[in-house]
Amino acid sequence: MDVQLALTLILIQLGLFALCWLLVALLMPGERRPALLFLASCASDAATAWLQVGQDGSLRPVASGLMTLGLLSAGLVSAGAEAFVRGHVRHAPVWLALLASGAAVAWWPLPEAISEVAPLAAYQGCFLLLLLLPVLWLQRPLRCEFGRFGWLPLLPFGLMGLAVLAFLVHLALDPADAARSYAARSDHGASSLIPFAISAGLFHIGWLALMLGRQVVRARSAARTDTLTGVLRREAFEEEFAAMLALSRRLGQPATLVFLDIDHFKRINDLGGHAAGDQVLRQLGRLLQDTLRSTDRCGRWGGEEFVILLPGLDRTQARATLQRLTQAMARAAIPVPAGCAALTMSIGYAVWAPGSDLDPQQLMAQADAAMYEAKRQGRNALVGPDAMPPAREAVTPG
Numbered sequence: 063m064d065v066q067l068a069l070t071l072i073l074i075q076l077g078l079f080a081l082c083w084l085l086v087a088l089l090m091p092g093e094r095r096p097a098l099l100f101l102a103s104c105a106s107d108a109a110t111a112w113l114q115v116g117q118d119g120s121l122r123p124v125a126s127g128l129m130t131l132g133l134l135s136a137g138l139v140s141a142g143a144e145a146f147v148r149g150h151v152r153h154a155p156v157w158l159a160l161l162a163s164g165a166a167v168a169w170w171p172l173p174e175a176i177s178e179v180a181p182l183a184a185y186q187g188c189f190l191l192l193l194l195l196p197v198l199w200l201q202r203p204l205r206c207e208f209g210r211f212g213w214l215p216l217l218p219f220g221l222m223g224l225a226v227l228a229f230l231v232h233l234a235l236d237p238a239d240a241a242r243s244y245a246a247r248s249d250h251g252a253s254s255l256i257p258f259a260i261s262a263g264l265f266h267i268g269w270l271a272l273m274l275g276r277q278v279v280r281a282r283s284a285a286r287t288d289t290l291t292g293v294l295r296r297e298a299f300e301e302e303f304a305a306m307l308a309l310s311r312r313l314g315q316p317a318t319l320v321f322l323d324i325d326h327f328k329r330i331n332d333l334g335g336h337a338a339g340d341q342v343l344r345q346l347g348r349l350l351q352d353t354l355r356s357t358d359r360c361g362r363w364g365g366e367e368f369v370i371l372l373p374g375l376d377r378t379q380a381r382a383t384l385q386r387l388t389q390a391m392a393r394a395a396i397p398v399p400a401g402c403a404a405l406t407m408s409i410g411y412a413v414w415a416p417g418s419d420l421d422p423q424q425l426m427a428q429a430d431a432a433m434y435e436a437k438r439q440g441r442n443a444l445v446g447p448d449a450m451p452p453a454r455e456a457v458t459p460g
Contacts, residue, residue, distance in 0.1 A: 291347025
């Protein structure tokens with residue numbers, strides 16, 4: 063391949079990726095830190111490619127610069143990947159220490175008694191750690207967030223790490239030949255740009271895909287989640303409720319639907335304003351999420367009314383769970399404006415038992431009626447199917 067053509071193509075590729083990262087930094091404030099680090103790595107890679115191709119048949123005159131730029135690129139992408147996964151660069155001292163150690167080896171004059179193989183091995187060792195440590199530290203949180211394929215953006219780290227490891231093995235087995243092959247480039251380094259371009263492309267495409275995927279997931283979650291309380295919106299809860307009730311039917315397991323309403327919420331708004339009411343709703347939403355199981359579903363039905371689905375719980379188990387919930391709320395002592403009584407809730411629940419022919423709407427009607435019965439009984443009460451008054455029979459006129 064023509065040297066100038068190879069260099070032009072890799073610079074165009076890196077320029078396009080740099081533009082993508084610049085747009086990410088501008089349009090996605092939450093991803094600005096990793097985007098800027100990846101943008102800086104594009105600049106470092108471009109300088110590496112230009113310096114490598116610009117040499118005349120040997121890398122020796124520019125070896126120190128190339129080694130430093132290679133370490134800088136590896137450090138930037140490792141720090142950027144960690145910033146994306148964890149929200150900050152937790153291991154910044156590690157990346158800086160490896161970068162400084164490798165750069166010192168590249169530039170510091172060594173005694174003549176030390177073979178030229180030693181600094182090359184030390185540099186490659188630092189480079190290998192910069193590539194493999196992100197794979198060790200980040201693959202688990204990536205899988206937790208993105209599923210079984212979340213590790214794919216780490217593949218370029220692993221591939222480049224294997225290439226460095228292969229060179230270290232070559233260096234150990236035949237030091238003179240490895241050092242000579244590293245320094246000599248009969249094609250001005252153009253051939254090495256091909257794997258460089260492939261690995262860089264895989265890296266940037268993979269991490270761009272992760273960032274876009276994260277934004278899609280967050281947008282979908284925002285559309286389903288009530289922004290004030292953090293629980294599901296009514297429409298999203300209804301979807302979850304229908305799906306989980308259908309699953310309970312197939313598995314032959316009970317399910318309990320709960321309606322909760324804050325007592326005297328209007329008085330909270332009247333005495334403290336809507337800001338005080340919003341704060342109560344926000345803290346209550348957080349309390350519900352922290353208290354319930356991961357398999358339970360909680361939603362905001364409207365205003366100060368919440369709804370909960372407890373799959374797998376019959377009426378006895380559900381009542382015990384709801385009693386623990388009211389105890390947790392009493393311990394939390396959510397602040398209310400002066401002049402308001404301590405925060406309490408009226409709770410009603412209905413149970414779907416295996417074999418029941420109740421549909422979702424009927425179960426909701428029963429739970430809602432139980433909640434209103436708790437209100438009728440004086441509020442701060444828990445009412446289930448057993449405590450509901452018997453329905454009056456219609457009298458047929460004779």
